[in-house]
Amino acid sequence: MELHTPELEKFISKERFQVLYRLTGSKDEAFEKAQDIIIEQTVEFPADLVPKGAIRDHIFGKVIDIKEVSENIHEALISYAIETAGGEIPQFLTLIFGNISIKPGIKILRIGSHPFMEKMCRGPRFGIDGIRKLTDSFDRPLLCGAIKPMGLDALTLAEMAYQFTIGGIDMIKDDHGLADQPFCRFKERVRQVSDAVNDANAKSGSKTLYAPSISGPADEILERAEFAKECGAGALLIAPAITGFDTVRSIAENDRISLPVIAHPAFMGSFTVSPDSGISHYALYGTIMRMIGADGSVYPNFGGRFSFSKEECSDIQKGCTDEFGGFRSIFPMPGGGMSVERVPELKRMYGNDVMFLIGGGLFRRSSDLAGNVKYFRELSQ
Amino acid sequence: MELHTPELEKFISKERFQVLYRLTGSKDEAFEKAQDIIIEQTVEFPADLVPKGAIRDHIFGKVIDIKEVSENIHEALISYAIETAGGEIPQFLTLIFGNISIKPGIKILRIGSHPFMEKMCRGPRFGIDGIRKLTDSFDRPLLCGAIKPMGLDALTLAEMAYQFTIGGIDMIKDDHGLADQPFCRFKERVRQVSDAVNDANAKSGSKTLYAPSISGPADEILERAEFAKECGAGALLIAPAITGFDTVRSIAENDRISLPVIAHPAFMGSFTVSPDSGISHYALYGTIMRMIGADGSVYPNFGGRFSFSKEECSDIQKGCTDEFGGFRSIFPMPGGGMSVERVPELKRMYGNDVMFLIGGGLFRRSSDLAGNVKYFRELSQ
Numbered sequence: 001m002e003l004h005t006p007e008l009e010k011f012i013s014k015e016r017f018q019v020l021y022r023l024t025g026s027k028d029e030a031f032e033k034a035q036d037i038i039i040e041q042t043v044e045f046p047a048d049l050v051p052k053g054a055i056r057d058h059i060f061g062k063v064i065d066i067k068e069v070s071e072n073i074h075e076a077l078i079s080y081a082i083e084t085a086g087g088e089i090p091q092f093l094t095l096i097f098g099n100i101s102i103k104p105g106i107k108i109l110r111i112g113s114h115p116f117m118e119k120m121c122r123g124p125r126f127g128i129d130g131i132r133k134l135t136d137s138f139d140r141p142l143l144c145g146a147i148k149p150m151g152l153d154a155l156t157l158a159e160m161a162y163q164f165t166i167g168g169i170d171m172i173k174d175d176h177g178l179a180d181q182p183f184c185r186f187k188e189r190v191r192q193v194s195d196a197v198n199d200a201n202a203k204s205g206s207k208t209l210y211a212p213s214i215s216g217p218a219d220e221i222l223e224r225a226e227f228a229k230e231c232g233a234g235a236l237l238i239a240p241a242i243t244g245f246d247t248v249r250s251i252a253e254n255d256r257i258s259l260p261v262i263a264h265p266a267f268m269g270s271f272t273v274s275p276d277s278g279i280s281h282y283a284l285y286g287t288i289m290r291m292i293g294a295d296g297s298v299y300p301n302f303g304g305r306f307s308f309s310k311e312e313c314s315d316i317q318k319g320c321t322d323e324f325g326g327f328r329s330i331f332p333m334p335g336g337g338m339s340v341e342r343v344p345e346l347k348r349m350y351g352n353d354v355m356f357l358i359g360g361g362l363f364r365r366s367s368d369l370a371g372n373v374k375y376f377r378e379l380s381q
Numbered sequence: 382m383e384l385h386t387p388e389l390e391k392f393i394s395k396e397r398f399q400v401l402y403r404l405t406g407s408k409d410e411a412f413e414k415a416q417d418i419i420i421e422q423t424v425e426f427p428a429d430l431v432p433k434g435a436i437r438d439h440i441f442g443k444v445i446d447i448k449e450v451s452e453n454i455h456e457a458l459i460s461y462a463i464e465t466a467g468g469e470i471p472q473f474l475t476l477i478f479g480n481i482s483i484k485p486g487i488k489i490l491r492i493g494s495h496p497f498m499e500k501m502c503r504g505p506r507f508g509i510d511g512i513r514k515l516t517d518s519f520d521r522p523l524l525c526g527a528i529k530p531m532g533l534d535a536l537t538l539a540e541m542a543y544q545f546t547i548g549g550i551d552m553i554k555d556d557h558g559l560a561d562q563p564f565c566r567f568k569e570r571v572r573q574v575s576d577a578v579n580d581a582n583a584k585s586g587s588k589t590l591y592a593p594s595i596s597g598p599a600d601e602i603l604e605r606a607e608f609a610k611e612c613g614a615g616a617l618l619i620a621p622a623i624t625g626f627d628t629v630r631s632i633a634e635n636d637r638i639s640l641p642v643i644a645h646p647a648f649m650g651s652f653t654v655s656p657d658s659g660i661s662h663y664a665l666y667g668t669i670m671r672m673i674g675a676d677g678s679v680y681p682n683f684g685g686r687f688s689f690s691k692e693e694c695s696d697i698q699k700g701c702t703d704e705f706g707g708f709r710s711i712f713p714m715p716g717g718g719m720s721v722e723r724v725p726e727l728k729r730m731y732g733n734d735v736m737f738l739i740g741g742g743l744f745r746r747s748s749d750l751a752g753n754v755k756y757f758r759e760l761s762q
Contacts, residue, residue, distance in 0.1 A: 001544060001748055003533060003537065006534075007534055008564050010564075011564035040686070042531055042558065043531050044531075044556055044558060044740065044741075045529050045556075045744075049741065049744055049745065050530060054532065055530060059532035083564065084531065086560035086563075087561070088597055088598050090560070090597055090598065091562075093623055094558055094647045094648065095558065098620070098647030099646075101622075101650030101654075102649070102654075102681055103650065103686075104654060148424060148426050149384070149426035149431060149440070150436075150465065151424065151435065152436075153388055156384065156385060159382060160382060163382060175425055176475060177425060179469055180467050180469065181392075181465065182464055183388070215472075215475070216469055216472075217471065217627055217630075218471075218599075218627040219631045239475065239479070242475055242625065242626075243625045244623065244625025245623075246623075246624070247625055247628075250598065250599040250600045265480075265483060266480055267474055267479050267482050269481070269484065269658070270482055270652045270654070270660075271651045273483075273655055274655050277650075278654065305421070307483075307484060307485055336480075360427040360430065363430055367383075
């Protein structure tokens with residue numbers, strides 16, 4: 001049969017957006033990989049069987065530029081017709097990295113902004129400025145604690161959150177492993193912790209936001225977000241690689257919920273584990289998190305329990321705060337084995353537009369949790 | 382404050398399930414990594430600050446065994462309390478690979494079955510046997526084609542599907558990049574292709590199943606699945622790494638939809654790209670796909686456009702068909718640059734319990750698509 005496309009031109013604006021890929025291999029291999037990407041990611045069809053005309057002219061990706069950046073490492077700038085993304089985050093991700101995620105030696109470095117993206121997704125509702133207003137915290141890094149360990153009951157976690165709030169912490173997140181376990185049910189926890197934080201806020205004048213983890217079953221996430229909202233939780237924690245990236249967008253854009261959304265990196269490590277494959281720290285923890293509407297992006301800080309380098313963390317900060325279309329800047333949230341004592345050093349690196357996430361470290365100094373938070377705040381002023 | 386857990390014992394059955402991890406490094410490093418996993422994945426809290434008692438006894442993971450399998454490669458068998466998974470796929474994935482996905486040198490090799498998993502998720506509704514009944518195809522490999530390339534209109538894709546069906550193909554999937562683009566809207570496509578396939582089935586006696594791609598926005602996936610069902614589509618295609626793994630479960634378990642679900646690997650490549658990190662082919666394309674209810678698992682075959690080895694593909698087949706609790710066996714669906722001519726070779730390797738996915742290759746032989754399918758069927762008898 002004939003692959004005729006009589007109407008296609010009508011639907012193509014000729015507007016294109018760009019993605020920068022890192023390709024491993026010799027010059028010839030890099031050219032071959034770039035050619036492969038523009039076919040694999042669009043028509044996924046033998047190029048020689050596609051007749052001359054609109055599909056070839058518009059649907060195929062286009063290689064804009066390839067340059068060698070070091071030995072056997074090339075960067076290829078590739079453009080796609082905006083219509084091929086279909087106005088949806090899932091197809092957008094499929095287009096830029098669907099099948100080629102499986103091919104070795106291809107990594108997304110940067111995603112170029114284009115106005116169509118702001119129609120596809122609203123982006124962060126609050127961002128850095130919005131969270132600063134909500135927490136009444138200006139001209140200093142913000143501080144986030146976590147309630148844990150798993151195994152504690154809701155009452156104990158609520159008491160912990162109360163102490164953190166009295167100490168003046170800006171945000172408290174559920175540990176991301178707190179789900180709906182029989183020993184600490186989601187609803188009981190969220191109700192009790194929200195009440196405790198709101199009581200302590202009323203008593204102390206703090207503006208602490210509590211972010212319960214809502215990465216539950218696909219068909220219950222919205223319900224959990226709504227329940228958290230009803231309980232007076234001030235934010236939400238969600239793990240995009242667990243729930244699906246677009247699920248985060250759907251929660252962030254929900255006007256009835258309208259709460260800051262914090263993205264957690266659980267299950268997301270495979271995207272950055274190889275220097276040669278996956279998605280760059282900048283694009284994954286920065287650009288993509290902003291596109292899906294996260295207001296804060298949690299990641300493992302350098303020098304803690306994880307292995308991100310200082311440079312990678314700096315790239316994440318840039319990805320969170322560099323200009324990207326009309327999307328708001330969001331808080332980089334370095335965590336993962338952070339100690340209170342590192343705050344001054346990290347403040348020098350990150351400046352003020354950062355939210356430090358300290359989990360176990362907040363418990364180590366003394367059993368006076370409110371006092372520990374105050375000490376933490378003093379160090380970060 | 383005190384980390385008291387007076388009630389925890391009541392909620393812990395003492396039943397545990399096991400996960401086998403591959404760890405890189407020396408013996409000492411492997412022991413350190415295993416110790417790290419049992420803390421990081423459960424309490425994520427300084428172990429020395431957890432008081433003696435129930436959290437330490439039950440919530441912590443436990444290292445059952447570590448053995449060296451080759452130089453600087455160890456395998457560690459680790460158990461978790463079943464309650465820590467919270468009866469939910471998202472927390473289950475978070476528990477077995479959430480934060481440690483970000484740490485280098487840790488890979489999931491195998492997930493041990495446990496009866497609690499069958500309460501957490503129903504698994505494949507159809508599996509190999511169910512799809513064989515629906516397609517009336519026994520004692521031979523099944524054949525799946527794809528409608529593409531992107532850029533064709535719904536009418537042309539429907540004509541293509543009609544020809545495939547007349548030829549006697551068992552399944553037709555949307556190319557996974559067909560979403561809801563302006564040049565080929567989801568609803569128009571699914572309506573027209575479903576009608577074409579059902580017309581051709583009625584005319585030819587084929588039992589072809591059409592699987593539209595429903596990996597749309599998070600808040601529209603269920604609606605797209607329901608629409609496909611209404612149109613008479615016979616199956617569904619969904620990309621778990623795009624939609625979220627548990628979204629697949631929620632669709633597969635939906636009794637109003639009740640259609641075979643085919644999992645597509647778009648965006649999933651980063652999990653298998655490194656030999657040292659991520660999730661094994663066996664566990665990801667086999668075990669996990671079965672847990673989330675996929676009836677077929679698409680993956681790139683060896684020797685095509687992708688780089689999976691023959692051994693990795695064989696592992697996927699085993700992961701799809703080995704006994705795993707009460708979960709049905711599912712079709713491995715090798716695709717990705719497959720040619721019709723390779724069918725005899727691949728049949729020798731895979732046997733009959735396989736569904737060959739041939740995309741562009743079905744178009745190459747001649748412009749008589751029905752004839753190409755018949756040739757393909759003859760080769761695979």
